[in-house]
Amino acid sequence: MKAHNSLIIIILSILCFSCGGNQNKRKKNFSIKIIDNQTKFKLGETIKASLINAKNIEIDSVIYQLGDKKTLLKKDFIFKEIIDTEKLGNHILTANVFYNGNVDTITKKVTFLNNIAPKLYSYKIIAEYPHDQKAFTQGLEFYNDTLYESTGKKGMSSLRKIDYKTGKINIKKEVPPTYFAEGITIMNDKIYQLTWTSKEGFIYDLKTLNKIGNFAYNQSKEGWGLCNDGNHIYKSDGTEKIWILDANTLAEKEYIEVTTNKSVKSRFNELEWVEGKIYANTWQKDGIAIINPKNGALEAVINLSSLRKKVTQHDNLNVLNGIAYKKDTKRLFVTGKNWDKIFEIEIVK
Incomplete structure (x- = not known):
């Protein structure tokens, strides 16, 4: 009987608590x-x-x-x-x-x-250079005359220092096989490298490519692409957001959302900072989006859809991914996942 009475008291208490909780959820008057x-x-x-x-x-x-x-x-x-x-x-x-x-x-x-539709640009090839066909390119960036590359896939991810004219890999650092490496950016004599779904990034010494630190993601969903303007780091995560990171702490401070005159866009992959704009590959699209970093407006698209036909065709050939800007010549260098060439191009407006 005592057990029965205790059970009744517990049930009544739960009912009273539930009713009280519903009363607190007052319907809005406006x-x-x-x-x-x-x-x-x-x-x-x-x-x-x-x-x-x-x-x-x-x-x-x-x-x-x-x-x-x-x-x-x-x-x-x-x-x-x-x-x-x-x-x-x-x-x-x-x-x-x-x-x-x-x-x-x-x-x-x-x-x-945005109130203006994106402009459509084309390109012309200035030069072609050899590229490791086995490189699943995720990030590409120049520092002076040296090209740095991040490659992806678990068990195949790496960070590389490359002679872009010959394709020779001067230094290669393997990423632990549990990680799928993504984009990179270079700032303050350090290389920052993302991983895809591990919510963790790596920091390397620029000269030796020795790993010197780690950093965690905060609100961003995944790690896709990185670039920097000299003061801030920009990070894409596969959503419509491009996060703006504190250059010292790597904390995600705020974000922009990439937007055209019709809708909000997503799936921006490799990033590159070019003369005050963010250039971005769109995953599974053979083009480059030009984004205003102040408000997120997608201002133009470079159509590179014919470029993939100019590399060796094979079973593992994948999408365009990899943008590097050479400041001294003001030229873009682009490649793709498992492409055997890097193209130096000029934008045709």
Whole structure:
């Protein structure tokens, strides 16, 4: 009997706790209405939002927040904002509604797009150089006249120092077989190398390629591509996000989302910093996207679809991947996974 009574008490306690929990999940009295039910806005357009107040509750004030910008309204409660300096991509418009000593927080998803379609560029080949056909290229970068390469696949991943004119591998460091190596970037006499799904990156000495450290990922999903502008490191993770990392701590501080005039894009792989822009391979696409690092706008695409036909055709031939910019000549060098050539190209606008 005591056991039976105890069981009843436990059940009643659970029911009371559940009821109390439901009471705490109070239904919101307000919602955000965007004029004309528009959810996508292009640069230069104005987002207009108001409150739906079905119960006609007397409102004291409303604080709207879009990104880092907060707007306090004490009458009308109609939010207006021109989309100009905001980063492109997905955003949350938040309204904190103050009334009768209470506050309701309500949100609305919106997307900001570029107002110009990406330009389409072509190319011409300046020179061709030999490349290791067994290299599953994941990262490519020049430092002075020396080419550095990261190759992928578990058991085949490596970091290499290469004479690009002859294809000779001067130094090769194997990556432990449990890792699938990805993109690289060079900064402050160090090489930073990503791994794909291990949530870990490696740091190497530039001269010797000896490993001198590790770094962990934070919010980013995976490791795909890296580049740097001399002050910050940019990291792609396969999603629409390109993360901006602190150059000293490698912490992920913020991100941009790559966006055209129609939609938010994803799957950006190898990255390269070129004259103030991010150049990016798109996985399984034989082209290079040119991205504005300030707001994420995809400004142009270099069509390299015919380039794969110019290398030796074999069973393991894979997609274009690998961009290196030679600053002294202002030329791009590109290759692909298991390609036997590296191409020096000039962009034709």
